[in-house]
Every structure is written in C-alpha cells, then in structure tokens.
Amino acid sequence: MALQAIIAVAQNQHQLALDQARKAVALNPQSDVAQIALSYAYQSQFKVEDALKAAQEATQLAPSNALAWARLSELQLSVGDRDAALQSAQKAQALNPHLGRIHTIKGFADLAENNIATGKAAFEQAIALDSSDPIARLGLGLAKIRQGQLEDGKGDLEIAVNLDPNNSILRSYLGKSFYELRNKDFAGKEFDIAKTMDGKDPTPWFYDAILKQTTNRPVEALHDMQKAIELNDNRGVYRSNLLLDKDKAARQAGLGRIYNSLGFDDVANRLAMKSLITDPSNYSAHRLLSDSYATKPRHEIARASEHLQSQLLQPLNYNPIQPSLAYSDLNIIKGIGPNETSFNEYNRLFERNGLRFTTTGVYGSNNTLGDEAALSGIVNKLSFSFGQLHYDTDGFRINNDLKHNIYNAFAQYEISPAVNVQAEYRHRETEHGDLQLRGNPEGIKPLFRRQLDQDTYRLGVKVTPAQHSDVLFSFIHANREEDQNGNSHSNVKSKSYDAESQYLFHNDNLNVVAGGGIYRAESDSNFTFPPKPPFLFQNFTVYSRTQYFGYLYSNYKLFNNLTITTGLSFDHYRDRDAKTDVVNANLNELNPKFGLLWKATDSLTFRAAGFKSVKSAIIANNMLQPTQIAGFNQFFDDTNGTVAWQYGVGMDTHFYKNIYAGVEAYKRDLRMPNVDLPSQKPREELYRVYFNWTPFNHWAFNSEFRFENYRGDENKNFLIDFPRYVETVYIPTEIRFFHPVGFFATLKGTYINQKAKLADQTADFNSSFYLVDAAVGYRFPKQYGLISFEAKNLFDTNFKYRDRDYQMNEERTPDFLPERMVFGRITLNF
Structure with missing residues (x-):
C-alpha cells in the first residue's frame, strides 16, 4: 500500500495517493515506511504541516532509520526551516553514511545554508557511493556554479541529464547553464525538450520566457510566462504550498518585466500588486512595482521607496545598485538619460561568485551627455556594488541647464540564512537653472540657480526568525546643503535621521505588515534680499522637523477571488522654528486604509480603495510603509x-x-x-x-x-x-x-x-x-547590451x-520638451 501511494504521488493522482497511504498506516500504525508514504501523499495535496508531522512520526517510530531523517530534512528544507533541515540531514548521515541519497540531501541542506564547499563535498561523497544518481550530479553542478565554475558545473548537469534524459527539471537546469554561457540556441533546445518531457512542469516555460525576453522576443516571452503561471500548481508533488506561492509570486514578477519591455506598465503594476498580496516579502515584486512607477508622473517617492524595500528583502545577488534609482528628483527627462535603461533587465539565472559590469551612456542635442555604470559581484556570503552617474545638459532655453554627479557604494553580507545586513553610501552633487514650464513665456527666471550637495548613509538588516515572518530595520542619515540664487539668496544646511522597523507575516490567507519609526531633521536657513549686499532684508532661521509614525496593514483572502486590505497608520508631524519657537505645523493624524480586490472572472478584476495619508518631510524620500492599496498609490510628491x-x-x-x-x-x-x-x-x-x-x-x-x-x-x-x-x-x-x-x-x-x-x-x-x-x-x-537612436518632439x-x-515639493522638469531633441544611447553588459 505504501509503494502504491508513492506511485500515485508520482502520477499526480493525489487523492488516490492519500487513500492508499492512509490504508498503509491503518494496516500497520507502527510502520515508519507507511508514515513516509503518508508524508508524500499529504505534500501532494499541499497539506505541508501534515506531511511534516508524518515525517516526524516516522523518525519517532524508527529513530535509527536514516531515510526517515532524510525525508524529514527534505520537508524542513521545503518550508524554509534550513537550520533544522541541516540538523536532520546530519543525523541521517551519522546513522548511515553509506547511502548516497542521504549525502545528497545533506548537500542541498548545506547549499541552502550557503555552505558551498561543504555541500560540494557531500555531493561528491554521494556520487562516490552511487554514481548513477542524477540528483547528486545536479547538486554537484549547482555547487560548482555557485563557486563561479560555470563550465565545470554545466558538465555535471550534462551528466545528470544523460543519467535521466526524461527528467524535465534536469533539462531546465541544463538550459539555465547554457543561458549563463550566452548560448541561446542550446538553452532554447533544452527548454523545448523539457516541455515535451513533462507537459505539466512550469519550470522550462518560465526560463524560456526569460531567454526570449533577453533575445528581443518579448511577445513570445509573454506567452511562455503565461503558460508557466497556468501550470504552476502542478508542482505540488515536489514542493510545499508555501514555496509554490513563492514560485507564483516570482513568475508574476518575471511576467511583469516582460510587460515593461512591451510598454504594458499598468499591467505590470497590477501583477506586482498581486504578487505582493501573495507574498509581501518578495523582493522581485517590490522591484517590479518600483519599475512600473517609473513612467507615472508624481510617483517618484513611491518608486524610490519600493526600490529600498526591494534592496532590504533581496538575498545575495548580482543585481547592480544603480545610483539613479535611489533619488526621486533627478529631473532627467523620461526617454533621455542613462537611467531609462534598467540594469535589472540583464538577469542571471544562477547566482555565483564573480563580477559583473554594466554601463550605459547617452549623447544628444543641447550638449546632453550622460553615463551610468556599476560594478557588482559576489564572493561567497558577500555581495557588493559600486556605481557612478554623470549627467550634463544645456537644456532647451537660456538658464535651463542641469548637471549631476552621483556616486554610491553598497555591500551586503549574509551572517546566516536568517540574518542579512547591508550598508550603502551615496554622494550627490547637483546644479541647475530654471527647469519649469509655467504656461507663460514671461515666466522664465533667467537668474535662478540652485545647487545641491548631499551625503547619505544607510544601514539595513533583514531577520527571518520563523518560516512565515521577516523583520526589517532601516536607518538613513543624510547631510544636505542647498543653495538658491535669483532675486534673493537662500542657503539651507540640513541633517536628518530616519529610523524605521517593519514586521512582515505571510501565509496562504493572511498577510500582515506592521511597522513604525521616527524621522528628525534640523535645518539652518539663511535668507537675504537682494542676493548681494547692501541687504534690504536678511533672516536666519533654525527649523526643526520631527515625525513619529506607526502603521498596520493586512491583506486577507476572504475567498479565493476576493482579497480585503485594511490598515491604520498614525503620523505625528511637527515643524518648528527653533530660533523663535514658532510652530509652523503640528499634525496628529490617524489614517484609516481600506482596499478591495475582486477577481470576478479569470479575465476581469475590480479594485476599490479609500485611505488617508500624510506627506512626510523625509529628505531621502525612502520609506518602508506600503506604497499602494489595491493598486492605488498612497504617496505623491x-x-x-x-x-x-x-x-x-x-x-x-x-x-x-x-x-x-x-x-x-x-x-x-x-x-x-x-x-x-x-x-x-x-x-x-x-x-x-x-x-x-x-x-x-x-x-x-x-x-x-x-x-x-x-x-x-x-x-x-x-x-x-x-x-x-x-x-x-x-x-x-x-x-x-x-x-x-x-x-x-x-x-x-x-x-x-x-x-x-x-x-x-x-x-x-x-x-x-x-x-x-x-x-x-x-x-x-548574447546579452551584451543594446544601442538606440531616439528623438523627442520629432x-x-x-x-x-x-x-x-x-x-510638488521638489524641483521637477516638465513632461514634454517644446523643441526637438535627438540622442543616441548605448548599454553594455559584461
């Protein structure tokens, strides 16, 4: 009966598998084999907790059964309990070091803990004991790739496929390795074979979609990604429901990037929203939401905040930190400037030790010249990125020039799988004239000049204390000096401190985001009229701004097609002249939030929301609070x-x-x-x-x-x-x-x-x-970049x-140029 249950599991006959496994347990309640079969049957129906209990029961019935401990390790690994999984794998290895399967499980547990060398040794031991095991070869290939040995790792994946040529998962991973070696033809061939080997496996469709996106076939990529999402639930035999949800969120985020390349920004925005309802800790979905905001006017604060949240939640990865994305007021006209092309487009399917360099440059009318570059890499448990941006233009009229110089350095370290820390430093120098269009040609300010210098220091921590929980900590300190000249002169020197923490809870039916923090800024302001002596008026002021805030949001899946968002935030905002003790603003606001997402049919969704918010004076314009409710932005400039x-x-x-x-x-x-x-x-x-x-x-x-x-x-x-x-x-x-x-x-x-x-x-x-x-x-x-020639107002x-x-509170350029502008752009990726 136990063997028949396992066969039914492999054939996706979920209810039959459960019935047979229960019969096996009824025939012999003391059988550890029956409990192992029951664990597989429960897992195939997404009853992960029951599957875990059955595996635990098997280890209690037969504490010396190494295979039972290996099965328990598999399930603990699938639900994200990596420390317990490693302990169970070590127990299995100690009980029977002569079974290759046990070393294989131990190797995957080590990889999950980022112990690459130890995991590699475990896979090599498994292969020595059973050279015909394709899964051990898969693990060894993955370990070598993680160490930066891509060609050698690809060789092991080829051996794994030769050992089990009908295995769709193995061929999908081999296709990934060819993708990383920039061999699109071989990668596409492996994905096509994998699709025919297992028509219910979403994995090859997902990776083939990414391949097609990066080879200028976004419409075909769209169709493949839709198919991957459609097939996603078929993998319940092999993964827990929680990981399936994460897969679904990842696939939706991947689909969203394809939508962005097609210009479907609204559809990408909705997919990011749905992904975050599924899993608010999905860093890819936060990045997708940030990218989808890039084309929407006055969404700059939301875009920069989602980018920060993506950074705090991300694992070690190659993605370079673009200097432009942390700021909400660079005023580089859309379609003109290095930040229009996202470095995130050039994804790697395998994270591994090594370096990556990406750069983009632009040159065009009005002496416009710009470049943005980033060098990023991974060394074991450390990832880093160094970047710079330069942008300079004379503008389309007198005193319409703009110049930026920005530099950043970023590092992230994985102390353990449950604790990640990161630090970032940013330096900015900006100078510009009158950027605005006021509808009146007489409204030009020929004498207006603004200069801005800012240093920003950021620390972030992510802690995952339990399977369904994440805790984030963010601290940002900024030193800023702003100087304006025109008919008058003002100089403002500011120091700000922004400390915020957030708790995320996520499971199948309920997500909770709770957090709070404090923001403080001190500004010394010197104002004179006219700008040069003899002064008719002169004033020196010390402003003190303080904001305390807290919030609680929840997304509750009332039915399979109906999700309710509720929330409440509180903001205490005080703006005081410290010199005269005059209070300019004193707010104590309680802000209710409500949203509704109803999927009426597979192709029709309704959204509604009502909420209250307060515009913060945070200089960095980065926050952890959710930026949208039911797809409607909360925070405008x-x-x-x-x-x-x-x-x-x-x-x-x-x-x-x-x-x-x-x-x-x-x-x-x-x-x-x-x-x-x-x-x-x-x-x-x-x-x-x-x-x-x-x-x-x-x-x-x-x-x-x-x-x-x-x-x-x-x-x-x-x-x-x-x-x-x-x-x-x-x-x-x-x-x-x-x-x-x-x-x-x-x-x-x-x-x-x-x-x-x-x-x-x-x-x-x-x-x-x-x-x-x-x-x-x-x-x-081979994903080396692109070149383009573009014209605005042709x-x-x-x-x-x-x-x-x-x-708006910040200086902004207009959406449109009142004269023709032509320019060229080149992006290179190595």
Missing part, C-alpha cells in the same frame, strides 16, 4: 505635511491572451500647510483608460486616455505659484516592433489639450498640440504648457 484623503475605483481586464485593458478613477482631497497663509485645500482628480495589445509575435500596441483635473482653493489660492485650475487631457498612442535578429523600433504620438486659469489671469490659456517621439535600435547578441512643435511644479 506633495508639499511637506500635506494631509490627503484619497479614493479610487478601477477595473482591469484581459481579453484572450493578447489584449489588456482597464479603467480607473482617482480623487484626492488635500489640506496643504502654509507658513504665511491659511492652509490651501486643493482637489485633484484623475480618470484613465488604458489599452494594450500584441496583435502579432513582433508587434505591440499601447494607448491611453488620461484626464487630470486640478482645482485650487478658490478663496485662498491666489499665490502666483498656485493656479486656480488646470485641466489636462493626454492621449498617447504607441507602436513597438521587435525582431528576433535584434532590431527594435518605437513610434509614439501624444495629443495634449490643456486649459489653465493661472493666478495671473492675464496669462490664462487653452492649448492643444500633438507630439511625436521615435526610436530605432539593435540588441546585441517635428519640433512649440506649445504652451503648465507643468506640475505647483503640486
């Missing part, structure tokens, strides 16, 4: 201390496998503090419809309708920097082409209609214009436009 009530409803749909569409409405009621005047209470509304389509294997089509409505406070909104209202319609339409040879092209047209009533009513305007952008490029073979259209600077 508002004036410091702004309190916002926000409401949103949305619907997303997927027609067949090639068409995605959605609609959403979003409203924000704001209360903005003002030092000299009563608080401003503007209102913002956003209505969107998006449409994404892949009509053929080499083509993608994207379109959107977006209406933004800003309404100022009619009674108080008379400052020149605050319009009375601005209504803007955006209709972008885009076609993208990809060819397997490596060529790609994009043609995008955007219609804009804007009505603005400014504080200076003589400058009111109604403007309509159409802009065309284009790009052509070539992706180098037909050199001039226009009036009021940018969003009145809505």
Whole structure:
C-alpha cells in the first residue's frame, strides 16, 4: 500500500495517493515506511504541516532509520526551516553514511545554508557511493556554479541529464547553464525538450520566457510566462504550498518585466500588486512595482521607496545598485538619460561568485551627455556594488541647464540564512537653472540657480526568525546643503535621521505588515534680499522637523477571488522654528486604509480603495510603509505635511491572451500647510483608460486616455505659484516592433489639450498640440547590451504648457520638451 501511494504521488493522482497511504498506516500504525508514504501523499495535496508531522512520526517510530531523517530534512528544507533541515540531514548521515541519497540531501541542506564547499563535498561523497544518481550530479553542478565554475558545473548537469534524459527539471537546469554561457540556441533546445518531457512542469516555460525576453522576443516571452503561471500548481508533488506561492509570486514578477519591455506598465503594476498580496516579502515584486512607477508622473517617492524595500528583502545577488534609482528628483527627462535603461533587465539565472559590469551612456542635442555604470559581484556570503552617474545638459532655453554627479557604494553580507545586513553610501552633487514650464513665456527666471550637495548613509538588516515572518530595520542619515540664487539668496544646511522597523507575516490567507519609526531633521536657513549686499532684508532661521509614525496593514483572502486590505497608520508631524519657537505645523493624524480586490472572472478584476495619508518631510524620500492599496498609490510628491484623503475605483481586464485593458478613477482631497497663509485645500482628480495589445509575435500596441483635473482653493489660492485650475487631457498612442535578429523600433504620438486659469489671469490659456517621439535600435547578441537612436518632439512643435511644479515639493522638469531633441544611447553588459 505504501509503494502504491508513492506511485500515485508520482502520477499526480493525489487523492488516490492519500487513500492508499492512509490504508498503509491503518494496516500497520507502527510502520515508519507507511508514515513516509503518508508524508508524500499529504505534500501532494499541499497539506505541508501534515506531511511534516508524518515525517516526524516516522523518525519517532524508527529513530535509527536514516531515510526517515532524510525525508524529514527534505520537508524542513521545503518550508524554509534550513537550520533544522541541516540538523536532520546530519543525523541521517551519522546513522548511515553509506547511502548516497542521504549525502545528497545533506548537500542541498548545506547549499541552502550557503555552505558551498561543504555541500560540494557531500555531493561528491554521494556520487562516490552511487554514481548513477542524477540528483547528486545536479547538486554537484549547482555547487560548482555557485563557486563561479560555470563550465565545470554545466558538465555535471550534462551528466545528470544523460543519467535521466526524461527528467524535465534536469533539462531546465541544463538550459539555465547554457543561458549563463550566452548560448541561446542550446538553452532554447533544452527548454523545448523539457516541455515535451513533462507537459505539466512550469519550470522550462518560465526560463524560456526569460531567454526570449533577453533575445528581443518579448511577445513570445509573454506567452511562455503565461503558460508557466497556468501550470504552476502542478508542482505540488515536489514542493510545499508555501514555496509554490513563492514560485507564483516570482513568475508574476518575471511576467511583469516582460510587460515593461512591451510598454504594458499598468499591467505590470497590477501583477506586482498581486504578487505582493501573495507574498509581501518578495523582493522581485517590490522591484517590479518600483519599475512600473517609473513612467507615472508624481510617483517618484513611491518608486524610490519600493526600490529600498526591494534592496532590504533581496538575498545575495548580482543585481547592480544603480545610483539613479535611489533619488526621486533627478529631473532627467523620461526617454533621455542613462537611467531609462534598467540594469535589472540583464538577469542571471544562477547566482555565483564573480563580477559583473554594466554601463550605459547617452549623447544628444543641447550638449546632453550622460553615463551610468556599476560594478557588482559576489564572493561567497558577500555581495557588493559600486556605481557612478554623470549627467550634463544645456537644456532647451537660456538658464535651463542641469548637471549631476552621483556616486554610491553598497555591500551586503549574509551572517546566516536568517540574518542579512547591508550598508550603502551615496554622494550627490547637483546644479541647475530654471527647469519649469509655467504656461507663460514671461515666466522664465533667467537668474535662478540652485545647487545641491548631499551625503547619505544607510544601514539595513533583514531577520527571518520563523518560516512565515521577516523583520526589517532601516536607518538613513543624510547631510544636505542647498543653495538658491535669483532675486534673493537662500542657503539651507540640513541633517536628518530616519529610523524605521517593519514586521512582515505571510501565509496562504493572511498577510500582515506592521511597522513604525521616527524621522528628525534640523535645518539652518539663511535668507537675504537682494542676493548681494547692501541687504534690504536678511533672516536666519533654525527649523526643526520631527515625525513619529506607526502603521498596520493586512491583506486577507476572504475567498479565493476576493482579497480585503485594511490598515491604520498614525503620523505625528511637527515643524518648528527653533530660533523663535514658532510652530509652523503640528499634525496628529490617524489614517484609516481600506482596499478591495475582486477577481470576478479569470479575465476581469475590480479594485476599490479609500485611505488617508500624510506627506512626510523625509529628505531621502525612502520609506518602508506600503506604497499602494489595491493598486492605488498612497504617496505623491506633495508639499511637506500635506494631509490627503484619497479614493479610487478601477477595473482591469484581459481579453484572450493578447489584449489588456482597464479603467480607473482617482480623487484626492488635500489640506496643504502654509507658513504665511491659511492652509490651501486643493482637489485633484484623475480618470484613465488604458489599452494594450500584441496583435502579432513582433508587434505591440499601447494607448491611453488620461484626464487630470486640478482645482485650487478658490478663496485662498491666489499665490502666483498656485493656479486656480488646470485641466489636462493626454492621449498617447504607441507602436513597438521587435525582431528576433535584434532590431527594435518605437513610434509614439501624444495629443495634449490643456486649459489653465493661472493666478495671473492675464496669462490664462487653452492649448492643444500633438507630439511625436521615435526610436530605432539593435540588441546585441548574447546579452551584451543594446544601442538606440531616439528623438523627442520629432517635428519640433512649440506649445504652451503648465507643468506640475505647483503640486510638488521638489524641483521637477516638465513632461514634454517644446523643441526637438535627438540622442543616441548605448548599454553594455559584461
């Protein structure tokens, strides 16, 4: 009966397996063999705790049965209890050192503990005892690859496949090794064979999707990744339900990157959201959410915060730390500048000892020159990254120049599988003139100059105390000096401290994110008018800003198709003039959160949310608090201390496998503090419809309708920097082409209609214009990079436009250029 149960497990006959295993236990309750069979049967039905109990019962019934201890080690490893798994494997090895299977299990337990040399020795011992075991060869190959011996490791994987040529998993790993050796043809062949060997295994579809994405075949990659997600639950025989959930989150994150390459940013955003509902500790999903925010206006704080969360949660990896991604206000126009191409596109499927160098450069109109480079690597339990960014442009008009020099150094060390620590240092130097478009040609500030120098020091810790839990600690210290010149002069020197901790709990039906922290900043401000003596007015002020905050969020799967998000946060925010003891702002805000995600059908999802938030004055603009609820962003770049009530409803749909569409409405009621005047209470509304389509294997089509409505406070909104209202319609339409040879092209047209009533009513305007952008490029073979030539505002259209600077706390460039700009870009990856 026990043997029949194991056969049924291997054949995916889950209920039959459980029935047979229970009969085996009933026939002999004292049989350790029956309990082992029962553990496999339970695991095949995702009853992991029951499977673990059955394996533990087997070791109690037969404490000298080495195979029972090896089985227990397997299950402990599958649920993430790596220390216990290693202990059980060592117990099995001590009981019977002559069984190769036991050494194999011990080797995988050592690999999980990052004890690579010990694991390699265990696999070699297993092979010496049983040279026909393909799993031991797989382990040895993985150990060698982890040590940086890629070619040798690939050889062992080939031997494993020769020993068991019908094993889909083994062929998938061999395909991964060919991918790492930049041999796309051999990798693709192994993935294709693996698909035929086991039609229910999602693994080859997943890796083949990544291969196709990096070989300029994103539409085909999309179809493969969809298939991998569809097949995901078939692997229950081999993995626990928890690890299946993690697999699902990883596959969704991988699919999201493909969507980004197709221009399906909204779909990528929704996938990141769903991945985080499945597993809020998934660092890939946080990175995907960060990337999906990159094209959305005023999401800079959310993007930088999600990037920080991804860093804190990540294991040791090769991914370089791009200097540009930590900042929310670099003002490099989208589509122009080194940070448009993500280094994260060039993923490695095997993490291993070694170095990686990635760089990108751009040169174009208006003497625009930029480069960004990062050197990263892994040495056993240490990963590191060193990067720099330089960007310099004269701008499209007088005094529109911008210059950046940024450097960063990052290191991460795995003290144990449960404890990771990391440290980062960033240095920034920025200088620029007047960057804004105010809708009035007379509004140019020819004398305005701003210079910013900032040093940032960051420490992070991740602790995993239990299977379902993670704890994060983050400490950020920044020294910043900002100097502005124009009709007046101001100099502000600031020191800030940001300490935050967070607890994450995640299981099948409930996720909890709880945290809190403190932010403090001291600023010495010197203001003079005019900028040079003799001064008519001079003022020296010492500002003290303090913010205490705490939050609790939960995602509860009420039904399989309905998830409820609830939360509550508290913010105490105080802005005080330490010199005069005058309080400029004093807030104590309790902020409720609610969200709803209803998957009505396999292709139709509804979202709704209502919540309140407070804009922090954190200089680094990085935080651990969840940035979105049901797909709606919480944190915008508002004036410091702004309190916002926000409401949103949305619907997303997927027609067949090639068409995605959605609609959403979003409203924000704001209360903005003002030092000299009563608080401003503007209102913002956003209505969107998006449409994404892949009509053929080499083509993608994207379109959107977006209406933004800003309404100022009619009674108080008379400052020149605050319009009375601005209504803007955006209709972008885009076609993208990809060819397997490596060529790609994009043609995008955007219609804009804007009505603005400014504080200076003589400058009111109604403007309509159409802009065309284009790009052509070539992706180098073997993942070595790409080259492209691009044009913004191809037909050199001039226009009036009021940018969003009145809505934001930081200096920002406009979304569009009122003159043609052409440039070239090259990215290299080694």
